[in-house]
Structures are given as C-alpha cells and as structure tokens.
Amino acid sequence: MKSKKFESNISQRDGARDLTVLDAGGVDEVSVIPWSLLLRQKIVQTVGVSxxxxxxxxxxxxxxxxxxxxxxxxxxxxxxxxxxxxxxxxxxxxxxxxxxxxxxxxxxxxxxxxxxxxxxxxxxxxxxxxxxxxxxxxxxxxxxxxxxxxxxxxxxxxxxxxxxxxxxxxxxxxxxxxxxxxxxxxxxxxxxxxxxxxxxxxxxxxxxxxxxxxxxxxxxxxxxxxxxxxxxxxxxxxxxDIKGALLLGVGSVLILLAINRGPSWGFGSSRTSLVALLGVFALYFLFAQSSRRVIRCCHSNGFVRAMSRFLW
The missing domain is CATH 1.20.1250.20 (MFS general substrate transporter like domains)
Structure with missing residues (x-):
C-alpha cells in the first residue's frame, strides 16, 4: 500500500519547513513526534494567534x-x-x-x-x-x-x-x-x-x-x-571588543561618581578632580581606539546624505 504522510507546517520562516509525520492506520512510515511542536501548534490553533x-x-x-x-x-x-x-x-x-x-x-x-x-x-x-x-x-x-x-x-x-x-x-x-x-x-x-x-x-x-x-x-x-x-x-x-566595553564602563562610572559625590567631597577637591580626570582619560582612550577603525557605513553616500539631512 502506498505510504501517506500528513504534513504539519510548524514554521515557514527562513525558508525552513518542519514536517511532522503522523502514524495512522494504513500508514507505513512511523516517526517520533516532538511533543513541544504539537503543543505549540495546538495553542496557536486554540488561541488564534500566529x-x-x-x-x-x-x-x-x-x-x-x-x-x-x-x-x-x-x-x-x-x-x-x-x-x-x-x-x-x-x-x-x-x-x-x-x-x-x-x-x-x-x-x-x-x-x-x-x-x-x-x-x-x-x-x-x-x-x-x-x-x-x-x-x-x-x-x-x-x-x-x-x-x-x-x-x-x-x-x-x-x-x-x-x-x-x-x-x-x-x-x-x-x-x-x-x-x-x-x-x-x-x-x-x-x-x-x-x-x-x-x-x-x-x-x-x-x-x-x-x-x-x-x-x-x-x-x-x-x-x-x-x-x-x-x-x-x-x-x-x-x-x-572587551577593551572597548571596559573603557566605556570605567569612564562612565568614574564621571558619574564624581558628579554624584561632588557635593559631599567638594567639586574643587583633589579627590573629585582625580576621579573625574580618570573617567575622562578612559573615555578619551576609547575614542582614540574607535577613531582608528574604518567605519564602513561612513563610506556610503546614502548614509552620509541621510545623516546630513537629519543634523541639518
């Protein structure tokens, strides 16, 4: 007897089709059905939401x-x-x-x-x-x-x-x-x-x-x-980019710390100035590191025109 397959299209995104083969009377091929896929399909059919x-x-x-x-x-x-x-x-x-x-x-x-x-x-x-x-x-x-x-x-x-x-x-x-x-x-x-x-x-x-x-x-x-x-x-x-992430985090934390503790330490105190200066140096090194990299989007005329209109 010719084998029959009942196909259930669980997902069609990214060009993929998940086929579930069901076992029934007169069907030759038997396959294990992932219960999670069947449960998802059942919920989708019951709720009516994709x-x-x-x-x-x-x-x-x-x-x-x-x-x-x-x-x-x-x-x-x-x-x-x-x-x-x-x-x-x-x-x-x-x-x-x-x-x-x-x-x-x-x-x-x-x-x-x-x-x-x-x-x-x-x-x-x-x-x-x-x-x-x-x-x-x-x-x-x-x-x-x-x-x-x-x-x-x-x-x-x-x-x-x-x-x-x-x-x-x-x-x-x-x-x-x-x-x-x-x-x-x-x-x-x-x-x-x-x-x-x-x-x-x-x-x-x-x-x-x-x-x-x-x-x-x-x-x-x-x-x-x-x-x-x-x-x-x-x-x-x-x-x-571990180095860049660390520089951004350290610089931001130090500058915010200087601003937050400035009233109690004194904005002109050596402690506040040192913390703020270290934060500025960390962000400067981050900028210097990033500026040496080639930003591909800046070579796109469409991107440059769009950003110019936005800034204007």
Missing part, C-alpha cells in the same frame, strides 16, 4: 518587566533610604548604577548574542534579572541593594538587543516597521511608566514586595522563552 505574534508578545512583555523596574524608585528614594538607614545621595546609586548598566552592558550583550545565540542570552539575562530581583527584596543595607539592583539590571539589559534580533529574523524588512515600533515604545515607555507608577505602588505594597513580585514574573518568562523561542545562528566572523 507563532510570530506570540513570540513578539513574550519578548516585549519580558522587556517591559525589567525596564519598568529601572526607574520605579526614582520618586521614593527617601522612603528606601530611611528603611535601609542610609542617605538619599547614596541610595540614588540604586537608580544611577542600573541605568548605567543598561546603557553600557546592553550593547555588549548584542554582540554576545551574535556569538553565543540570542536565545541563550535572552533566557540567561532574564534569569539573572529575576534572581537578583529576589535578592533586592531582602537587601539589608544600601550597598547590598545597589549591588543587587545593578546586577539585576545588567542581566535585564540583555533582553532589548536579543528581542530586536528576533524581530529582525522573524519579520521581513517590509514587515518590521510595526514590531520595531512596539519594541521602541516598550523600551522607551516602560521607564517612564515606572516613574509615574512608582509612588502609588511603593505606598500600597512597599518596595520590597514589588521586587518579590518581579522575581517570579522573570522566572516564568524564562520558562516560556525557553519553550517558545527558536535558536538563532551563531556568527563566527565577529569579535567581542
């Missing part, structure tokens, strides 16, 4: 979860400082350091995702953010809270570049405008909402409870991302 949209929703929800917490305590610093027996100027580093981690470590995670795979970076970053969010809830003094918040934000900074990488792979260039708009809205809007919602949330639940809520949300997001996200290809023709 896998691309479901993946986009999970990516943006996780990004919102970590970005929202960056600025949540901006208006409630005095409450947190009194609770931990510290001062507002010191506790302000619980906001400054995470924002610095987002800006410095985030781009590095984009390159790490190219080397190791964006799924691994996304899930790992979300897991780290959740673990140290739990640690933040049990912080016993100001330094411990600042360290835990910084490590949580450093892990969460991996989500933005990884989410953008998935969007670029899931959607064709003509389809990327809307999902990238959603991505921009979440990454830029979540910190703003954190400032607005911070005061009532801290007043109602307390700042420790908020981080206790964030931790399981991150861990649940990890499990969903591990199940839903597909693996991305790894690039072997790129290198990670």
């Amino acid at each position: 896998r691309r949209k479901a993946t986009l929703a999970v990516l943006l929800s996780c990004v919102f979860t970590v970005s929202f917490m960056i600025t949540l305590l901006v208006v409630s610093l005095k409450t947190v400082a009194d609770d931990l027996g510290s001062t507002t100027s010191i506790i302000s580093w619980a906001i400054t350091a995470p924002m610095l981690a987002f800006g410095v470590v985030g781009p590095a995670f984009g390159k790490i995702g190219d080397l190791w795979g964006h799924k691994r970076v996304f899930v790992g970053g979300l897991f780290v953010a959740g673990v140290f969010a739990m640690c933040t809830a049990f912080a016993w003094n100001a330094p411990s809270m600042i360290v835990f918040r910084t490590l949580s934000a450093a892990g969460g900074s991996a989500l933005g570049p990884a989410a953008m990488a998935y969007i670029n792979r899931m959607f064709d260039p003509s389809e990327r405008v809307r999902p990238l708009g959603y991505w921009s809205f979440v990454t830029a809007g979540a910190p703003v909402l954190g400032v607005v919602a911070g005061v009532p949330l801290v007043a109602i639940f307390g700042w420790r409870t908020i981080f206790l809520i964030q931790a399981p949300l991150c861990l649940i997001g990890c499990l969903i991302a591990m199940w839903l996200l597909g693996d991305t290809e790894r690039r072997t023709n790129v290198k990670f």
Whole structure:
C-alpha cells in the first residue's frame, strides 16, 4: 500500500519547513513526534494567534518587566533610604548604577548574542534579572541593594538587543516597521511608566514586595522563552571588543561618581578632580581606539546624505 504522510507546517520562516509525520492506520512510515511542536501548534490553533505574534508578545512583555523596574524608585528614594538607614545621595546609586548598566552592558550583550545565540542570552539575562530581583527584596543595607539592583539590571539589559534580533529574523524588512515600533515604545515607555507608577505602588505594597513580585514574573518568562523561542545562528566572523566595553564602563562610572559625590567631597577637591580626570582619560582612550577603525557605513553616500539631512 502506498505510504501517506500528513504534513504539519510548524514554521515557514527562513525558508525552513518542519514536517511532522503522523502514524495512522494504513500508514507505513512511523516517526517520533516532538511533543513541544504539537503543543505549540495546538495553542496557536486554540488561541488564534500566529507563532510570530506570540513570540513578539513574550519578548516585549519580558522587556517591559525589567525596564519598568529601572526607574520605579526614582520618586521614593527617601522612603528606601530611611528603611535601609542610609542617605538619599547614596541610595540614588540604586537608580544611577542600573541605568548605567543598561546603557553600557546592553550593547555588549548584542554582540554576545551574535556569538553565543540570542536565545541563550535572552533566557540567561532574564534569569539573572529575576534572581537578583529576589535578592533586592531582602537587601539589608544600601550597598547590598545597589549591588543587587545593578546586577539585576545588567542581566535585564540583555533582553532589548536579543528581542530586536528576533524581530529582525522573524519579520521581513517590509514587515518590521510595526514590531520595531512596539519594541521602541516598550523600551522607551516602560521607564517612564515606572516613574509615574512608582509612588502609588511603593505606598500600597512597599518596595520590597514589588521586587518579590518581579522575581517570579522573570522566572516564568524564562520558562516560556525557553519553550517558545527558536535558536538563532551563531556568527563566527565577529569579535567581542572587551577593551572597548571596559573603557566605556570605567569612564562612565568614574564621571558619574564624581558628579554624584561632588557635593559631599567638594567639586574643587583633589579627590573629585582625580576621579573625574580618570573617567575622562578612559573615555578619551576609547575614542582614540574607535577613531582608528574604518567605519564602513561612513563610506556610503546614502548614509552620509541621510545623516546630513537629519543634523541639518
């Protein structure tokens, strides 16, 4: 009897077709069916949402979860400082350091995702953010809270570049405008909402409870991302600029430290001047190192014209 195959097209992105062969009466060929693929297809059919949209929703929800917490305590610093027996100027580093981690470590995670795979970076970053969010809830003094918040934000900074990488792979260039708009809205809007919602949330639940809520949300997001996200290809023709990342981080931290501690140390003191000078030197060496490299996009006439019109 002629063999029959029932094909289920799980994914058509990147030109790939995942074929599932079902065993039924009169069918000669038997194959093991990956239960995860069948479960995904069943959920898609039940909910009526394509896998691309479901993946986009999970990516943006996780990004919102970590970005929202960056600025949540901006208006409630005095409450947190009194609770931990510290001062507002010191506790302000619980906001400054995470924002610095987002800006410095985030781009590095984009390159790490190219080397190791964006799924691994996304899930790992979300897991780290959740673990140290739990640690933040049990912080016993100001330094411990600042360290835990910084490590949580450093892990969460991996989500933005990884989410953008998935969007670029899931959607064709003509389809990327809307999902990238959603991505921009979440990454830029979540910190703003954190400032607005911070005061009532801290007043109602307390700042420790908020981080206790964030931790399981991150861990649940990890499990969903591990199940839903597909693996991305790894690039072997790129290198990670460790020296540049270190110079950027050290320079930014030293300059912000001089600005933050200037009122107590004295802006004209030798300590403040030395810290600021070291930060400037670190950023200068970073600029000198980068300026020696050939930036290919600057050799494109279209790119130069577009940037000239933008600046004009």
